[in-house]
Amino acid sequence: MSQKKRTSSQKSQAQSNRLSQVARNEAVDSDEEDVSLTEPSTSQVQQSLSRLTVAQVDRKMAEVLQFILIKDQKKMPIKRADIVKHVLKEYKTIYSEILKRVDRTLGQVFGMKLVEIDTKNHTYVLINKLEPVDLNIRDMHTGSPKTGLLFVILAVIFMKGGIVKESIIWNMLKKLKVKCGEKHEDFGDVKKLITEEFVRQRYLEYARVPHTDPIEYEFRWGLRAEKELSKMKLLELVSELQEQDPHSWTTQWKEAEQAESSSRGSSQ
Structure with missing residues (x-):
């Protein structure tokens, strides 16, 4: 391996280790306000992308993906402010494009989906795209x-x-x-x-x-x-444990049905 390749590999490993350390040690729910990030227009995003190479965008996308996956190992909510501050930095103008690519990769490779649970603070969680978590x-x-x-x-x-x-x-x-x-x-x-x-x-x-x-x-x-x-699966399991028909809990059954219907609608 040439000296140049070794140096490049060492830099990549150092960057990976840094992201892992940041994601693990970072305070989860800090009271810091979101990093100032005015939503750029589509033309501004395209202009920023045009000034970057494909390799630069791909590398930054991979770094954001790694950061999100590390945070999710401990079920930590993922804040836009943290992604911008610790990973994107000067690339923050293309935040929306990077996140779009990350979400596509999460779905295609990992069967997961990035869901925004707090639109005010731009906080996300990873959920299983294939089926709800099976608690037992x-x-x-x-x-x-x-x-x-x-x-x-x-x-x-x-x-x-x-x-x-x-x-x-x-x-x-x-x-x-x-x-x-x-x-x-x-x-x-x-x-x-x-x-x-x-x-x-x-x-x-x-x-x-x-x-x-x-x-x-x-x-x-x-x-x-x-x-x-899934509230429906939860109700079915409780019913199984109690040896009762799920329909016997009328209020809970209606709520579970509504949640299932809402979930199907949002996924279409």
Whole structure:
């Protein structure tokens, strides 16, 4: 290998390592405002592209793709501000074109789709394009205990109308031998996992109930859960566990049907 090729390879590896480090160490939900990025016109994007080589655009697209995939390993929401700040930098004018190419590659190669869950702050999550995530309560005791725990919480919230007081969740988990104030073998700090990690990942929302004394908190489904999970499959699994017909939960069945219909409409 020539000295020039070795140098190029070393630079590429260094860039890859830098992106990995940035994506892993970056604070997920920082309170920083979005990087100032005025949406350029189509002609401005084309002018910027014309000043770049195909190789430059392809390299930047690959860097953004890698950054997104690394963030998704920990189910971190992906902010436009972070992509611009840490990856695109002086290429920010072609942000829309890069993201379009990234999304196409995600679909064709990985079977995934980049979905914007927060239009105000331009925050995205990756979801399985082929089928909804398959959560299984048996995961609590097999390969993915955190996923199983999350399923139980989401199921309780859904079956109880979409909003559940914190005390109900802790009491329910106590029956499963998972205590809020104790360190669990699989989950570690249970309260931190649920109120911080699952919230950062946008599976849950955790908010104070107004005008309560003593102070109370409540849980709702987060934006990622709404986009990524099938309420119908969840209801069917709960029904199977309870040995009941899914139609016996009239309200939940209607909500699940509406969610399925909405999902099919947006995917067409």
